[in-house]
Amino acid sequence: MSISAPKGLASSGQKPITEILHPLSAAEEPLSPGPDVTVSGGRDKEVGLTNGTPVETPSPASASVLFNRLHLDDDLDPDTRDPYADTETHDLFVTVDDPKKHVSTMETYITYRVSTKTSRIEFDLPEYSVRRRYQDFDWLRTKLEDSQPTHLIPPLPEKFVMKGVVDRFSEEFVETRMKALDKFLKRVADHPVLSFNPHLNAFLSAKDLNKRQGLALLTKVGESVKSVAGGYKLRVRPPEFCALGEYLDTFNQKLGTIDRIAQRILKEQSEYLTELREYGTVYASWAGSEEELQRPLEGVAGCVTTCCGALEDMSENMSQDFLPVLREYILYIESMKNVLRKRDQSQAEYEGRLEAAVLRKQEDRTPIPAEVEKCQDKMECFNADLKADWERWQSNKRQDFKQLLTGMADKNVTYYEKCQAAWESLITVLQDKQTEDKTSETN
């Protein structure tokens, strides 16, 4: 049960991973990617996300680097920033494809092939190919959330599906899920901080991803930044984060509405399709009792059938490509809200501790403890990370929705083009017969 061609990659344009010139393989190629591995042509068809934020060298995250990055972000005018301009070193490419069903005595499940090509030193080999199942992706996400609490982790497709309602092994479901997993992984791989996470490394390279065992051996970067579940309550959220929160709420609402509208359209189209099919059969049946009119009536029946097929294609596309992406963004918004809440927590903790320390200082001259400063650092780190992620998220969102909506419009255009072509060819047939009759009349 494998799909046809592996999909194109996020930052590399149309080529499937197997065709991409590996950065290390061509001797003359410098580490910065040459023309073959960047997005050159095909601007109309974006296959995935692009990185908005430029990064000079890949390096483990540190607060100072984060600040620098923030600074860089502010310098760039969003409109002139060309998402396709290669200002970053793309050196980690991932793809999810080739779904396969596994049947064991205990359970049946699907695995996907995860292919990696990289020149990063953090990886032992330049290429990897492993098989992973949904559980593994879920594990990765949880680990990322735990180890990088200040960052926005991309969402996964829905975990639970109602058995009996949705067929977990149907081609459409698997395909839709796989595309979402591919997107998830690409987003992580494109992230300047998350892509260096050792859990990601393990996920991409380990032969056998053993979750129970000692990934505890790996140093968890940013462990210290993990926020403690406080009892601290936030008083005032800074205005820029308020705006962020409000935006998320409104955007969430609008996406929900769009989802409902899209579903309603699908329903109406399905009912229209049912009636249209019957309509076509009546013409076909009428043709049976006619002589001169037999061919024209059959022609009409044929046109109607063609239109039915075109409509079916479009509806299928909407439900498989359009709706899932919408839902994914709704999940993304949830993630973002969570990160915002955690940020609020860290601010609350800092302010709380500070207040307590100040009071104590007033009482018995105890100096402000170092932890308070650490808390402040933590909070400022959080704010910076969140802002950076927010910017990149906004930019990616714009690209994603541009692609999504243009795609929807395009599918509609194609639908009407198919129908028009069918009716036009019918007219030619009908009118030919007419001129035939006329000439035979005059003869």
Place this chain on the structure above:
Amino acid sequence: MADSMVERGTALLRKLEINVAEAEKRTGKNTVNMQETYTVYLIEIRPAETEGGTPAAPDTLWRRYSEFELLRTYLLVTYPYIIIPPLPEKRAEFVWHKLSADNLDPDFVERRRVGLENFLLRVASHPVLSNDKIFFLFLTEEKGWRDAVLETGFQDKADSRLKSLSAMFRVKNPDKRFTALKQYSDELNSIISQLLRIRARVADRLYGVYKVHGNYGRVFSEWSAIEKEMGDGLQSAGHHMDTYAASIDDILEEEEHFADQLKEYLFYTDAVRSVCRKHELIQYELEMAAQDLVQKKQQKEELATGTVRIFSLKGMTSKLFGQESPEQKESRLAALEQSIQEGEETVKEKNTECQEFVRAAWDDIERFKEQKDKDLREALISYAIMQISMCKKGIQVWSNAKECFSKM
């Protein structure tokens, strides 16, 4: 379709141009002295285009639907062997939900106006009907027409004819061609009814699809308010979605014309059936007359030879009460002879009538078949053209929306 009818060129149409130009509401007292509102239609008659001259002012008169009905009934009775063109429907049927079923609705009135004009042109272009005096008066005499129609005495024929048509009778030797025609007509009636019903449902559903897209317009507009770069693109795309949703009203209104063309032929099937039934009636009458003649001849034979082959009350009574006198027998024989002669005349007449009917009817049926094939083919072509136009509009709107999205 009006053009092609004029093309067919009857003497009448060579002289006159006929239009049903307007419709107007009137109120007045009806036969039970109650106020009612009804619609009248303006018929315009002009002499046909002459070379180089300015078009003359038309003669006009007003007619209401019931007068058209009266005209048609007259034609039905007077020309039983002709497939009489149908009138547009009295009440709106096969409507999809948004279309009004109200007789006073301006769109319905307008479509009816077109249908009435079509009816007049069909009659005026018919080789037989166009020569009818009463039809001519309908077009030219506003006041005196009703009296003229009633004077023809068609009402009496109507009553008796209609009564017999509804009665049950069976023909022993049905004409195969007419049987086949009746069957075809019934099939066509059934198919077109089905088609019209489903078409109405399809229209309803399509309406729903388009209108829901209008919601995109609103939500894109709301969404654009919270966006910076994406705002303009979303807003303009939203406008296109509104345009898309609004476009379905005109599209479906136009499609009603196709439905009207189908309806005309649906009603035509009733006229065809009517001709077949009339033929059956004439055939039946002929068979009855022939049977009657046979009976009388047998009676004469019995009386002459004295054998009783068929049971008759007279025969029995004469057996019981004794034979009649030779004078009685002589007069009875003479009466029978007379009756037989009359019977033979009747049979001859009926036979001629039947043959004439068949010849005239079949002429008209062939003409009708050609007309039907041509008209319906043209209707299908214009339906296809409508579909193409709808597709083009769709492509236009979605291409515009696509451009807006790509500028987000």
